[in-house]
Amino acid sequence: MPLANPAEAGHGENLLEVDNLCLRFGGLTVLDAVSLRVPAGGITALIGPNGAGKSSLFNAISGCYRPQVGTITFAGREITRLPTSRRAALGVARTFQNIALFPGLTVLDNIKLGSHVHLHTGLLAAGFYLGRARREELRLHTELERDVIDQLGIRDILRVPVATLPYGQQKRVELARALAMGPRLLLLDEPVAGMNRPDRAEMVRLIRNLQQQRGMTVLLVEHDMGVVMDISEQVIVLDFGRVITAGTPAAVREDAAVIAAYLGTEAQQSQHGADEQGPS
Amino acid sequence: MTDKRPARSAAATTLLTVAVITFPMAGNSYHLHMVCLIGINVISATGLNLLTGCAGLVSLGHAAFMGVGAYGVAWFGTHLGLPFYLCLPLGGLLAAGVGMIAGLPSFRLKGLYLAIASLAAQFILSFVFNEWEPVTGGRSGVTLAPAEIAGLRLTTEREMYYLIAVITVAALLFARNLFRTRVGRAFIALRDRDIAAEVLGVDLRRYKLMAFGVSSFYAGVAGGLMAYFFKVVAPGQFGFQLSLFFLAAIVVGGLGTVQGAVLGAIFMTMTPEVLSWVAGPFGPVATGFLAPVREVLFGLLIIVFLIFEPRGLVGIGSRVRSWHPRSWAQRRSR
Amino acid sequence: MEFFLEVSLVGLAVGGVYALIALGYVIVYRTTRVVNFAHGNIMMFGAYFFFTFATLLDLPWGVALVLALIATALLGTGIERVLLRPMLGRTPVVAVMATFGLVFVLHGSAQIIWTANDFFLPSIFPNRPIVIGTMYIPANTGYGALIALVAIGALLALLRFTRGGLAMRAAASDQVAASALGINVPATFNLTWACAAASAALAGVVVGSITTLNPNLGMIGLSVLGVVILGGLDSLAGAILAGLIVGWLEAITGFYLSASYKDVVPFVVLLVILMIRPHGLLGAPTVERL
Numbered sequence: 001m002p003l004a005n006p007a008e009a010g011h012g013e014n015l016l017e018v019d020n021l022c023l024r025f026g027g028l029t030v031l032d033a034v035s036l037r038v039p040a041g042g043i044t045a046l047i048g049p050n051g052a053g054k055s056s057l058f059n060a061i062s063g064c065y066r067p068q069v070g071t072i073t074f075a076g077r078e079i080t081r082l083p084t085s086r087r088a089a090l091g092v093a094r095t096f097q098n099i100a101l102f103p104g105l106t107v108l109d110n111i112k113l114g115s116h117v118h119l120h121t122g123l124l125a126a127g128f129y130l131g132r133a134r135r136e137e138l139r140l141h142t143e144l145e146r147d148v149i150d151q152l153g154i155r156d157i158l159r160v161p162v163a164t165l166p167y168g169q170q171k172r173v174e175l176a177r178a179l180a181m182g183p184r185l186l187l188l189d190e191p192v193a194g195m196n197r198p199d200r201a202e203m204v205r206l207i208r209n210l211q212q213q214r215g216m217t218v219l220l221v222e223h224d225m226g227v228v229m230d231i232s233e234q235v236i237v238l239d240f241g242r243v244i245t246a247g248t249p250a251a252v253r254e255d256a257a258v259i260a261a262y263l264g265t266e267a268q269q270s271q272h273g274a275d276e277q278g279p280s
Numbered sequence: 281m282t283d284k285r286p287a288r289s290a291a292a293t294t295l296l297t298v299a300v301i302t303f304p305m306a307g308n309s310y311h312l313h314m315v316c317l318i319g320i321n322v323i324s325a326t327g328l329n330l331l332t333g334c335a336g337l338v339s340l341g342h343a344a345f346m347g348v349g350a351y352g353v354a355w356f357g358t359h360l361g362l363p364f365y366l367c368l369p370l371g372g373l374l375a376a377g378v379g380m381i382a383g384l385p386s387f388r389l390k391g392l393y394l395a396i397a398s399l400a401a402q403f404i405l406s407f408v409f410n411e412w413e414p415v416t417g418g419r420s421g422v423t424l425a426p427a428e429i430a431g432l433r434l435t436t437e438r439e440m441y442y443l444i445a446v447i448t449v450a451a452l453l454f455a456r457n458l459f460r461t462r463v464g465r466a467f468i469a470l471r472d473r474d475i476a477a478e479v480l481g482v483d484l485r486r487y488k489l490m491a492f493g494v495s496s497f498y499a500g501v502a503g504g505l506m507a508y509f510f511k512v513v514a515p516g517q518f519g520f521q522l523s524l525f526f527l528a529a530i531v532v533g534g535l536g537t538v539q540g541a542v543l544g545a546i547f548m549t550m551t552p553e554v555l556s557w558v559a560g561p562f563g564p565v566a567t568g569f570l571a572p573v574r575e576v577l578f579g580l581l582i583i584v585f586l587i588f589e590p591r592g593l594v595g596i597g598s599r600v601r602s603w604h605p606r607s608w609a610q611r612r613s614r
Numbered sequence: 615m616e617f618f619l620e621v622s623l624v625g626l627a628v629g630g631v632y633a634l635i636a637l638g639y640v641i642v643y644r645t646t647r648v649v650n651f652a653h654g655n656i657m658m659f660g661a662y663f664f665f666t667f668a669t670l671l672d673l674p675w676g677v678a679l680v681l682a683l684i685a686t687a688l689l690g691t692g693i694e695r696v697l698l699r700p701m702l703g704r705t706p707v708v709a710v711m712a713t714f715g716l717v718f719v720l721h722g723s724a725q726i727i728w729t730a731n732d733f734f735l736p737s738i739f740p741n742r743p744i745v746i747g748t749m750y751i752p753a754n755t756g757y758g759a760l761i762a763l764v765a766i767g768a769l770l771a772l773l774r775f776t777r778g779g780l781a782m783r784a785a786a787s788d789q790v791a792a793s794a795l796g797i798n799v800p801a802t803f804n805l806t807w808a809c810a811a812a813s814a815a816l817a818g819v820v821v822g823s824i825t826t827l828n829p830n831l832g833m834i835g836l837s838v839l840g841v842v843i844l845g846g847l848d849s850l851a852g853a854i855l856a857g858l859i860v861g862w863l864e865a866i867t868g869f870y871l872s873a874s875y876k877d878v879v880p881f882v883v884l885l886v887i888l889m890i891r892p893h894g895l896l897g898a899p900t901v902e903r904l
Contacts, residue, residue, distance in 0.1 A: 062479050063478070063479070064475055064478075064479065083483075084478040084479060085478050085479075085481050085482055085483045085484070086481075087479075087481075088479060088480055088481025089481055094479060096476065100473050100475075100476035100479075102468060102469050102472040102473060102476070102477075103472055104468045104471065104472045104536070105465060105468050105469070105472070109465050109468075112462070112465060113462070113465045113466070113469055113477075113480055113482075114480055115462075116462050116465070116466060116480055116481045116482055117480075117481035119461075119462045121461045121462055121463065122463075123458075123463055123490055123493075123494065125461075126457060126458050126460075126461040126462070126463040126464070127454035127455075127457050127458055127463075128454070128457065129457035129460055129461065133461055136461075137460060137461060177480070181480065181481065338707070385885065385888060385889060388888070388889060388892045389888060389892050391707065392649050392707075392710065392843075392847065393843060393847075393888060393892060393893070393894075395710075396839060396840065396843045396884070396888075397884075397885060397888055399836070399839070399840070399881075400840065400881035400882075400884050400885050403877060403878055403881045404878055404881055404882065404885075407874070407875075407877065407878040410874065411874060520836070524714055524717070524718070527711070527714060528714070528715070528718075531711055569726060571722075571725070572721075572722040572723070572724075572725035572726045572730075573722065573726065574722070575718045575719070575721055575722030575725075576718065576719050576722035576723055576726070577722075578715075578718045578722075579714075579715040579716060579717065579718025579719030579720075579721075579722065580715065580719060581715070582711065582712065582714060582715030582718070583697060583712050583715035583716065583719070586701070586708055586711055586712045586715070587697075587700045587701065587712070590708065
């Protein structure tokens, strides 16, 4: 089975290594011995037909699913059994395919929640809101405005309840929240899905900026092949829970197995119609 | 955010402070009695609203935690001879401890199953109140000496009034402040989408326990104040009915907002009084029907609010002023 | 040992009645995803309807019983139509909270209509206790359990073999799919509430015969709610099993410890079971997939 070769990807070190990962729900095998490498500082794309296990892999990396077999190593540390909330502190951030903002919070508070692990205010300090707790909130506010809010151009909507925002802006807020986590690894689940052309171009520019200016490592799931081929340095193809190939965009485009499996299923899918959705 | 708001809120604060301080001069002892009860109920309802309205953990045992605080205060005062200013916070802490133990099932249970687990806590604690005679005095309960601060015995409604007013204001400020910080945000997050919250680094267990702890601390302090106010603690005061009373208060007032708990507690405390003023002139037959009529009315209010105005009295208020409602979480954080 | 068996038998008889009450909760929950906290109070109304027809209007008890079942079923339908229908499509927790409101309304109304006094239901069971060997089961408990068993059998048959029962089960598994198949989901909900209310009425008459009739009769519904959770909210078999277990436990603790332990032991057991099996003994675990 062709694995992502770090040397081939052209970067020194892998930030994320997944080895022989198996995930089952009852009798259903969702991930079948998946192994892959995500080089530090690069953009890696994960593609494959619906139901191939892309989102499940994301869920395993971020800790929502517990795989039965295999290991996940992040920055040299094994995190396979680490509690979900601890992974955030290590620097794993993600967005969700179906946008998981908190409807009870404003845009600003959603973003601030991203910084949760970097804050220290405890219950009592919070309730009295004197000195340190107050300073911490104010400092957080300035930092977020400088590093996240202005970059994403969402200053005008900070006080708005998230539920009233249009789709494209919700996606942007979710990205802002992930950035507020100050992550080393950013997992983006279909970042441009459902977006119109200008929004899509803007999102691509943002992702590229994050990688180039902040040295962030990005792993993204995306169906838009134009975007995938455009921004990623490594493309990993998943089908039926297995990695069928990995390599540079150009190499993957030429790969016979990909064309057969991927386009084959694609054609099959269009026969089934639009309502077919794989488990995400 | 308009510029008028800070000025307006400063004016409102001043007005409210003056009203709170001067009220005892205007009101008679009945008025004071009612306001004291309202204060106690506001504290308790605020606690329940933190747990159920904000963190989304439905509790059917809130009254039992008030009971723990009340019995705790009585026991610390009578058996350990501790002064009042230690008894009250200790009573609150005791309730918080018991509340956190009762909150442990929330690690594994969600939604209705968790609600029923809290119902179990209610019944088990009621049982303890009734049966653990050396501490709780069994069915007849215990009496306690009036609160005493610096040699001043708080025996009358007027003296209790100031104590309760100060604690109520402090409790409300504390609750509001929580929602300016990461603690309050984490509560809302675990209510809205617990899995996403966890991915963002919110330790769900920690915050669930914290919510149970704070909420029961509020209940315990309210229960302790109730003990000092009535100078007697009996198991019948803290039954399941009272838990439902507070649940009704936050539903009617508005789930998840400070103002909601306040409005709900006022509303639920005053409704029976208003009813008896109305029924008074119709003689003893009408007053005989008071209790059941009150119950029916409570029930109908809960139902009507749930169907027509899920945001409660807060929602009605904001509709009247056609002003966008701000939940705790949406408050400006500076 | 002799005592143990006798106490156990009485406990199981009471447990049979619990099972009938528990089934009412489960039927409503399975179809509508609402836990009806007012189920006990609907039961109490059923007992009062029977009392009204049999004692106040002096009808033969058989007629009175049928009329009481019909009246309570209508009450159930009315509640569904007025209270729950407007909440269709909102989160079930809201509807559950509304049933708290219903608890107050029904409890208060009963006091207004029938006062808070204790009444005795006309005896419908033979007066002689049931004697098995040397064991002795009080008549009301014993015959009450028999009635409960028959009612449980009838309910299960109704769910299993009739069109309405099929619709209820279909709506239980998938509301959207059920309506796509031409099942009238609101009508099915209505039917469900009617069935649950009628079964509650029967249970109310049985419980009212064992104890006395007053507006607090419905409180037993809360203990039975513990039974329902113990068995698993969505499991018919679980409700029956847990009903028997709790009835037996109550009798045993009541006999060997003291009567006051009776009310608390089921809840302690409930907590322990829930910590081990968060969805009850036979409830279906929900696999959480994102």
